[in-house]
Amino acid sequence: MKLTTVYIPAVIAIVLISTISTFAAYVTPKIGGAQRTHVVAPMIMPEITFDGTNVVVLDANGNDWVTLTGENRPVLCPLVPPDEFEPNKMWYSALNGKAYNWQYGWANAALDQSLLPAGSKIWLEVLSQSEGLKTYDRNNNYAPIFGTDGTSNIWKWYETMSMSHNAYTITPSYRELSATYVVYLGDAVTGAALAGFGSDTVTLTWTSIPEPATLGLMGIGIVYLLCQKRKHQAAA
Numbered sequence: 001m002k003l004t005t006v007y008i009p010a011v012i013a014i015v016l017i018s019t020i021s022t023f024a025a026y027v028t029p030k031i032g033g034a035q036r037t038h039v040v041a042p043m044i045m046p047e048i049t050f051d052g053t054n055v056v057v058l059d060a061n062g063n064d065w066v067t068l069t070g071e072n073r074p075v076l077c078p079l080v081p082p083d084e085f086e087p088n089k090m091w092y093s094a095l096n097g098k099a100y101n102w103q104y105g106w107a108n109a110a111l112d113q114s115l116l117p118a119g120s121k122i123w124l125e126v127l128s129q130s131e132g133l134k135t136y137d138r139n140n141n142y143a144p145i146f147g148t149d150g151t152s153n154i155w156k157w158y159e160t161m162s163m164s165h166n167a168y169t170i171t172p173s174y175r176e177l178s179a180t181y182v183v184y185l186g187d188a189v190t191g192a193a194l195a196g197f198g199s200d201t202v203t204l205t206w207t208s209i210p211e212p213a214t215l216g217l218m219g220i221g222i223v224y225l226l227c228q229k230r231k232h233q234a235a236a
Contacts, residue, residue, distance in 0.1 A: 033077030
């Protein structure tokens with residue numbers, strides 16, 4: 001089903017709207033955007049590894065990473081009113097008013113850190129990304145990365161952490177999004193690529209959802225349903 005052809009009968013939307021409290025509620029961000037927890041939006045783990053010569057990215061089953069398409073793409077969801085973020089929280093400026101998601105987590109389960117040469121680290125460089133897509137380092141107080149707000153296009157991976165879930169955001173709208181990275185071995189300080197070592201290229205993909213206000217009366221109901229997408233499949 002194409003997002004551009006989504007149709008929700010008005011009675012469903014009205015019922016949904018009537019069941020949502022009219023009182024504003026401060027909420028914390030969730031992995032799948034809106035208030036979608038990992039039960040609805042499970043983690044998606046690109047596993048970064050190094051064999052002594054080449055940096056390689058695998059999926060959670062140890063196979064070469066394959067770009068997600070169609071219904072397998074994670075969904076960037078905006079908050080559904082009356083939910084809102086508290087202005088004094090560190091994530092407010094990054095996520096407020098945005099469709100967001102952090103299901104992708106760069107994982108180290110396949111990495112033997114003893115193989116990394118002295119003075120080296122694994123880095124990611126964004127090669128291309130959809131216009132308007134922004135990225136924030138959740139492990140560093142939601143600092144912008146990957147060219148967001150004029151930052152560097154390279155980012156040093158936290159290889160000592162089991163997983164690093166960056167937050168991706170976009171102005172809410174119906175869109176298919178992507179970002180392509182090269183994952184490589186670089187100088188621990190400067191990020192300059194080290195000669196003689198292989199790298200890997202990875203593309204992440206998403207679908208984004210519009211904010212309720214853009215859809216009129218039915219907006220809250222439509223976004224509510226779309227941002228609950230795959231709940232039953234994930235729970236099965």
